[in-house]
């Protein structure tokens with residue numbers, strides 16, 4: 001019996017195009033100004049130090065770090081300090097209503113229904129926990145944060161490593177076999193399955209099918225017998 005559902009965001013609850021065509025360009029265009037204007041902020045300083053470590057170059061100056069961060073955005077690298085900085089930049093975008101967090105209608109409906117049934121809902125995304133809360137807190141249908149019991153990002157581990165899913169199960173205090181993980185990426189589902197989770201692949205528009213995970217086009221394809 002499934003007691004908790006852990007969901008990915010990009011390509012799963014939310015469209016790839018919202019992340020790649022709205023969020024990423026918004027942060028890319030503002031990264032340099034944001035870093036320069038917050039260079040004295042302790043949180044930003046710590047993230048820049050983490051970015052230098054991830055780049056393997058402790059002596060990079062701020063302009064060098066900015067250039068590295070922009071390269072990572074262009075390469076869609078899931079580097080933890082980059083993801084944290086993007087979240088801080090997106091905060092302004094949500095606050096100014098430059099965009100809403102995109103969540104598919106079927107995902108909103110099923111998340112609400114599972115929440116009503118008492119199934120605990122969690123998020124696991126490469127986007128920072130702050131960015132996850134912002135996205136679900138500012139959707140076109142309102143604040144969806146009350147549906148979720150918790151959020152995880154790559155600070156707990158990489159999404160294609162089974163140990164990340166084991167660590168999340170420990171945090172949830174649940175056996176992995178009672179957690180269903182939803183994602184659009186087979187490698188993430190393989191890692192979750194190796195950790196003992198149940199899995200479901202979302203094959204939304206342009207998505208890639210799997211030979212070995214239950215799958216469907218949207219959340220409505222997640223049949224009650226899977227839960």
Ligand SMILES: CSCCC(=O)C(=O)COP(=O)(O)O
Nearest residue numbers: 008009010125126127131132
């Ligand atoms: C939290 S919204 C932005 C998502 C993001 O930055 C990203 O890289 C997508 O990662 P996911 O693990 O949700 O596929």
Ligand SMILES: [Mg+2]
Nearest residue numbers: 008010011184
């Ligand atoms: Mg995804």
